[in-house]
Amino acid sequence: MPSAKIEGPKIADVEIKRVLVREITDALEKAYKLPRKVYVVLIKENPPENVGAGGELIIDKRKS
Amino acid sequence: MPSAKIEGPKIADVEIKRVLVREITDALEKAYKLPRKVYVVLIKENPPENVGAGGELIIDKRKS
Amino acid sequence: MPSAKIEGPKIADVEIKRVLVREITDALEKAYKLPRKVYVVLIKENPPENVGAGGELIIDKRKS
Amino acid sequence: MPSAKIEGPKIADVEIKRVLVREITDALEKAYKLPRKVYVVLIKENPPENVGAGGELIIDKRKS
Amino acid sequence: MPSAKIEGPKIADVEIKRVLVREITDALEKAYKLPRKVYVVLIKENPPENVGAGGELIIDKRKS
Amino acid sequence: MPSAKIEGPKIADVEIKRVLVREITDALEKAYKLPRKVYVVLIKENPPENVGAGGELIIDKRKS
Numbered sequence: 001m002p003s004a005k006i007e008g009p010k011i012a013d014v015e016i017k018r019v020l021v022r023e024i025t026d027a028l029e030k031a032y033k034l035p036r037k038v039y040v041v042l043i044k045e046n047p048p049e050n051v052g053a054g055g056e057l058i059i060d061k062r063k064s
Numbered sequence: 065m066p067s068a069k070i071e072g073p074k075i076a077d078v079e080i081k082r083v084l085v086r087e088i089t090d091a092l093e094k095a096y097k098l099p100r101k102v103y104v105v106l107i108k109e110n111p112p113e114n115v116g117a118g119g120e121l122i123i124d125k126r127k128s
Numbered sequence: 129m130p131s132a133k134i135e136g137p138k139i140a141d142v143e144i145k146r147v148l149v150r151e152i153t154d155a156l157e158k159a160y161k162l163p164r165k166v167y168v169v170l171i172k173e174n175p176p177e178n179v180g181a182g183g184e185l186i187i188d189k190r191k192s
Numbered sequence: 193m194p195s196a197k198i199e200g201p202k203i204a205d206v207e208i209k210r211v212l213v214r215e216i217t218d219a220l221e222k223a224y225k226l227p228r229k230v231y232v233v234l235i236k237e238n239p240p241e242n243v244g245a246g247g248e249l250i251i252d253k254r255k256s
Numbered sequence: 257m258p259s260a261k262i263e264g265p266k267i268a269d270v271e272i273k274r275v276l277v278r279e280i281t282d283a284l285e286k287a288y289k290l291p292r293k294v295y296v297v298l299i300k301e302n303p304p305e306n307v308g309a310g311g312e313l314i315i316d317k318r319k320s
Numbered sequence: 321m322p323s324a325k326i327e328g329p330k331i332a333d334v335e336i337k338r339v340l341v342r343e344i345t346d347a348l349e350k351a352y353k354l355p356r357k358v359y360v361v362l363i364k365e366n367p368p369e370n371v372g373a374g375g376e377l378i379i380d381k382r383k384s
Contacts (some may be wrong), residue, residue: 005327006322007321009322021249022349028326041243052106055103070132084158095145108152118231133263154311164311170310173306178362215279224267293374297371
């Protein structure tokens with residue numbers, strides 16, 4: 001605590017996750033001014049058939 | 065935003081997800097009166113060994 | 129279980145919450161085909177200074 | 193409702209999940225004093241490349 | 257990490273929260289076998305007009 | 321979508337929220353490479369009597 005939970009699509013490259021976690025933690029550290037070790041970041045990856053935007057599945061948007 | 069996150073068991077048929085996202089979005093649109101494109105719906109599927117109800121795993125309820 | 133968590137702005141009128149919960153539950157019931165009593169819906173209300181969209185607080189968007 | 197969502201690393205042994213759900217439910221039951229059947233517990237398992245602590249992915253901590 | 261998020265109704269007495277956090281942490285510690293200091297528990301309190309069960313707001317169930 | 325939900329203590333100064341949302345969005349944009357307007361950030365503020373760390377409420381840690 002504090003923590004951040006990210007919900008997004010699949011991230012293929014672990015280096016992108018590495019940078020994302022570092023930068024989110026930088027932002028949290030600046031806001032809450034607690035020791036860096038306390039911040040937790042969770043990246044949640046969602047398949048496109050499980051996400052709807054504007055009432056449509058992402059998997060259907062890509063088709064159309 | 066606004067968004068809805070659904071937690072439930074696995075859904076085998078993508079058509080059920082399609083209808084679920086559409087109907088959840090209909091309900092959100094009616095409540096919040098924002099442009100349809102802003103609503104996000106996430107469907108989270110949980111394996112039965114990771115869900116407890118009444119203190120028991122679903123996987124054990126099915127056995128008993 | 130299954131459940132839905134809604135994240136959105138403040139809803140002033142309890143009748144809107146009543147309809148929202150009923151319609152979200154209708155959609156869940158149709159998708160998961162479980163007894164109606166098992167579905168839980170949580171409505172989370174967020175103040176506009178705690179929500180960012182496109183990198184800006186909602187409170188600032190309204191001003192600009 | 194009430195419910196608990198657990199976020200943690202992968203749990204290899206289903207017996208550990210079984211005990212975790214039972215004990216979390218015991219704690220909820222004692223706090224909220226509702227019939228045991230209403231409590232839901234979700235266990236979320238996260239791969240180490242999707243969790244950051246102190247600004248670093250768990251997968252990198254294990255290497256160093 | 258690991259962490260637990262509890263969603264429930266309002267808890268009037270802080271001693272109940274104190275015991276709930278201690279017992280949830282006991283259960284997490286037994287399951288994950290990590291140092292006790294790493295576990296975080298969040299208690300979320302929901303007003304009865306923001307929770308639906310079986311398609312009805314809690315606030316309406318209490319009336320009927 | 322993608323979105324980030326931040327869980328932390330109360331933030332007294334709205335300027336800190338403003339910067340936090342901007343920087344979290346910067347990090348998301350760099351990772352997911354989608355148009356900036358799609359990212360949503362929610363800041364959740366928790367009272368110290370509702371957060372446990374290491375099995376103790378924050379409110380008790382401050383006393384000891």
